[in-house]
Amino acid sequence: MDIYAYVSVPATYVWQRWWRQNMPVFAAFAVFLGIFSMIAYWVAQRERSHSRELISQARRDSLTGLPNRMAVEEMLEWCIRMARTMRHQCAVLFVDIDRFKDVNDSYGHDVGDQLLRKVAKVIQGSLRDGNFLSRLGGDEFLVILPACDQETAILISKRLLDAFREPLRVGERQLAVTPSIGVALFPEHGEDIRTLLKHADTAMYEAKRLGRNAFSLYMDQLGERVRHRVQIEQELREAIKRGSFQLAYQPVVDMYSGRLAGGEALIRWVGQDGELIMPEAFIDIAEDSGLICQLGEWVLRSLCSHMAEWRKAVPGLWLAMNVSPRQFRDPAFVAKIEGILQEAGMDATWLVVEITETTAMDDPEASMAIMARLRAMGIRIAIDDFGTGHSSLGYLKRIPADKIKIDKSFVSGIDVNVDDTGIVQTILALSAMLQKAAVAEGIETEAQFNALRDLGCEYAQGYWISKPVTPQEFLSMAARHAALVSCGPGRFYERQVGV
Ligand code: C2E
Ligand code: MG
Ligand code: MG
DSSP: OOOOOOOOOHHHHHHHHHHHHHHHHHHHHHHHHHHHHHHHHOOOOOOOOHHHHHHHHHTTTTTOOOOHHHHHHHHHHHHHHHHHHOOOEEEEEEEEEHHHHHHHHHHOOHHHHHHHHHHHHHHTSSSSSTEEEEEEEEEEEEEEEESSHHHHHHHHHHHHHTTTOOOEEEEEEEEEEEEEEEEEEEEETTTSSHHHHHHHHHHHHHHHHSSSSSSOOOOOHHHHHHHHHHHHHHHHHHHHHHHHHHHHEEEEEHHHHHEEEEEOOOOOOEESSSEEEEEGGGHHHHHHHHTHHHHHHHHHHHHHHHHHHHHTTTTTOEEEEEEOOOHOOOTTTTHHHHHHHHTTTOOOOOTTEEEHHHHHHHHHHHHHHHHHHHHHHTTTEEEEEESOOHEEEEEEEOOOOOOEEOOHHHTTTTTTTHHHHHHHHHHHHHHHHTTTTEEEOOOOHHHHHHHHHHHHOOOOOOTTBBBBOHHHHHHHHHHHHHHHHOOSSTTSSSSSSSO
């Protein structure tokens, strides 16, 4: 017979026992849960801050730490929305650093980067709270001025130009930096981001055209002009590929013997219909776009091939080529000249390089170093358009130039304007003292010629003697002169009408 005994155990005792047996499992689970949550929280936090950093990096320019193009578009959109709601204007200033490429090319990218950081600080320093500065890339900065009218935008542009009056110190160097600023206003010059930025950019190009270190406010006509320049640049590129250019030579004569001493090569672009396009219509576009370097190479190659033909017939003849600022500052400039001369199998003693006074005196130490390298190759140097720049006498004394070309603006006033006569006299005295030959440019009358000769000028060039002529005409003129014996001061055997 089965005996059953019923023991009454209190429920608490059962729970306690159950708890004692299961508690470690629960505790372990709770600890695990706690640690897991902490890790998950830490990972999530890390991810969040990482992606926040990535987003902010994507909106920052790594060089200057300024907001970049992506951030600018959002800011500008907000500004336009606010301006529309509040019914006021806002402005954008497109700031481009003049000739920044030259700094990069001459001193290297490290110096260029340091300069950009300095520039960012200078611009930031001349803005007010609430103005927004960003770097679009390269040497382009954009300033957004919320709630700003035309007068204030102009005022701030002027303040920015003023801020760059003093050269900037980068390492050991003092670099003279100037900006060109284009201004566009909402809503007058554009009601959306793209149009405003495009028009501010167009206005900036106008500021460059005005001679740089300037600001320009957008006008509708500017768009047309910029389109025209872009078209010319395109056509010029094609023309360079096809070699659609010609050289004209303008004779330079010795004022006392009357004989032809040399010639200045002047480029002409042969247009689609065969018409000749003069340099003033395209040289500055070629300069701005950098195409001038290719054009310069074409000019030198043509000069070499002409000289190779002519030098036997006309011994002692020299030929001059014009070199524009961008070509002159190109770090490969001297090497390119050397290469082209070697390729043609020519020495350099017949070649004269003309650089303007302004180019020579813009960073005179660097200019003198380039000129010294050219001189070492046997090339002679002429300072063109002398009197229109600001030469320092100290530099002029050291400048390794052979000739000084008196600008035609002084020559044209020589027999009518006392000031011009005085200036020409001073330049002639200066060139005699510095032992440089003087060439008077742009002589248009016999009176000017005689006056200059009486003042002691050595060489003459100008329409009165001869307009620029074709290479064939120049050669026959040179050959005739070479065959003639001097017939006394200033007596010319012929005067020519050229191209
Ligand atoms: P530039 O070097 O001062 O050349 C002299 C300019 O004055 C030439 O104009 C010439 O035709 C003009 N000229 C000469 N005699 C007289 C005169 O008696 N009266 C007047 N009114 N003008 C005179 P062009 O050929 O139109 O050239 C203009 C400028 O274009 C040149 O000034 C030079 O700076 C530039 N240029 C010409 N060819 C080249 C080139 O191959 N390369 C570069 N970089 N620049 C060039
Ligand atoms: Mg010249
Ligand atoms: Mg000149």
